[in-house]
Amino acid sequence: MKILIGLTYYRPHFSGLTIYTERLARTLALRGHQVTVLTSRFDRSLPVEEVRDGVRIRRVGVKMRISKGVIMPGMPVEAWKLIREADVVNLHVPQMDAAYLALMSRGLGKPVVLTYHCDLRLPRGWIHGLANLGSNLANEISMLAANTIVTNSRDFAQHSPHLSRYLSKVEPILPPIEVPEIGEEELQAFKERHAIRPEEKIIGINARLATEKGVEYLVRAMPLVLERYPTARVLYVGQHENVLGEEEYARKLEPLIASMEGHWKFLGVVPVTEQAAFFRSCHLTVLPSINSTESYGMVQVESMFCGTPVVATDLPGVRHAVRTTGMGIIVPPRDARALAKAILEILDHPEKYHGDVLAIRKRYASITIAAAYEQIFEELVGRS
Numbered sequence: 428m429k430i431l432i433g434l435t436y437y438r439p440h441f442s443g444l445t446i447y448t449e450r451l452a453r454t455l456a457l458r459g460h461q462v463t464v465l466t467s468r469f470d471r472s473l474p475v476e477e478v479r480d481g482v483r484i485r486r487v488g489v490k491m492r493i494s495k496g497v498i499m500p501g502m503p504v505e506a507w508k509l510i511r512e513a514d515v516v517n518l519h520v521p522q523m524d525a526a527y528l529a530l531m532s533r534g535l536g537k538p539v540v541l542t543y544h545c546d547l548r549l550p551r552g553w554i555h556g557l558a559n560l561g562s563n564l565a566n567e568i569s570m571l572a573a574n575t576i577v578t579n580s581r582d583f584a585q586h587s588p589h590l591s592r593y594l595s596k597v598e599p600i601l602p603p604i605e606v607p608e609i610g611e612e613e614l615q616a617f618k619e620r621h622a623i624r625p626e627e628k629i630i631g632i633n634a635r636l637a638t639e640k641g642v643e644y645l646v647r648a649m650p651l652v653l654e655r656y657p658t659a660r661v662l663y664v665g666q667h668e669n670v671l672g673e674e675e676y677a678r679k680l681e682p683l684i685a686s687m688e689g690h691w692k693f694l695g696v697v698p699v700t701e702q703a704a705f706f707r708s709c710h711l712t713v714l715p716s717i718n719s720t721e722s723y724g725m726v727q728v729e730s731m732f733c734g735t736p737v738v739a740t741d742l743p744g745v746r747h748a749v750r751t752t753g754m755g756i757i758v759p760p761r762d763a764r765a766l767a768k769a770i771l772e773i774l775d776h777p778e779k780y781h782g783d784v785l786a787i788r789k790r791y792a793s794i795t796i797a798a799a800y801e802q803i804f805e806e807l808v809g810r811s
Contacts, residue, residue, distance in 0.1 A: 428804060429461045431513035433506070435497060435522045437466040437484060439473075441666055441696060442635060443725050444544050448519055449482075450603040454797035456481035465509055467497045485509065496523045503527065510535050515804045518569060519544060526568035533572050538807035540800070541573035545722040546587050563589065570596070574807050577800070579723040583744030587719065598803060602725045603793035606732040609703045617704035621662065621694065628652075628659040628774055631709035631735070633726040636667040638676045641715035641740065646683045647763035649690060652770050659774075661691045664705055706733035711773045711780075714739040717760045721745055727755070731787050736780035738769040754782035 436442065438449050448464070456462045461483075468475060468486035477484050487499045502524050510516060516532040518525045519542045532539045543566070566589055570576060576584075576596045584590045584597045623629060630652070634640040645661065652659050670677065684691055697705055706712065712730040714721075714737060722744040727737040731748065737755035739745050749755040756769040773780055789795065 429514045430455060431463050431509050432517045433465045433528050434519035435467055437464050447602050450605055450793045452482045453480040454793040463509055467499055510537055513537055514808050520566050520569055523565050526565040529569045529572035538811050539573045540803055541569050541576045543576050543578045543590055546719040575803055580744045580747040582747050583722045586743035600799045601791050602723055603796040604725060604728045604791040605793055606703050606729050607700055614704050614707055618708055623708055626658050628656045629709045630661050631712040633664040635665050635670050636677055637670055637673045639716055639718050639720035641717040643680055644715045644763045644766055645713055648767035651767035655771055663693045664697045666696055667693050703733055706730045706735045709735050711736050715766055716740050716745055728791050734784050736773050752782040752787055754780055
């Protein structure tokens, strides 16, 4: 089957959406499909076309940016050619171009599967406001045109102000999760490299430094944690510098994080080969997200893959993993005190938050998720 996948940013851009799509595209290619990804050439140093892991990547030049969105005048022409070649089109939103890509696909008789990752909630400001309006309008048109809408959980779909109007089209599919296996030597080497001492209580967070991640609530929770566990320390994995559209947020957090000297360490973007070592080095991880821009939080399942429990916020979709595995605690968003209380509970009683790790790995495996997409694609192509 010839599958065209469209999204604004693809690798080497780093976000949950791009990681999800890369895993899906790569696994579909491994299963024998011809997969093409149509995306932005957000960095001019990137090639216009290349093949990675059996996936053909076609990048379109960016003329200008509006907040995190991009304007690509060449996209309609490039999309027309690639849609005509495809058997099915899979669009990943939020994406400004998704509206006309979906309409173009249907006009050419190609079925459209829309993967709805989240509701976009950008910070205040007139530029962000324009981006929000444009994205919401594009999503609305895309959902009208789509044959099927995939999202991570029915919980999120039912509570989304946009997606809840299209529940008859919704097919919940869990996100694909991959964490490489490591040996004891690699784990110890990671701990030595980052000076992790046996007496420390390590609290992990894996996220871009972005408004919707609610990082400030972890900062404010830490003094309460330190009262009981003076050796507690946060290890922060993920992009924390020059995050697109989040410069003001980083400036706001800088003095708060500086006050945590000795109890907070940025590790940057950790290579895939070190992800398991990070999660296994933590006593727990936190996902303190604050709004529906976070619709699931794949990092919490990556943590569970390694046997490490999670504190996640009580947001539609985000709470799904803890609810279905029992490997953690759910807390209200924007509540530093509740977050601290949950962290202390897990540190005090870690034995209460173990789950069936093997079952979790099977349920979220990329091959399981790709097979679910494959079934939807085959049914739609068969009908068309």
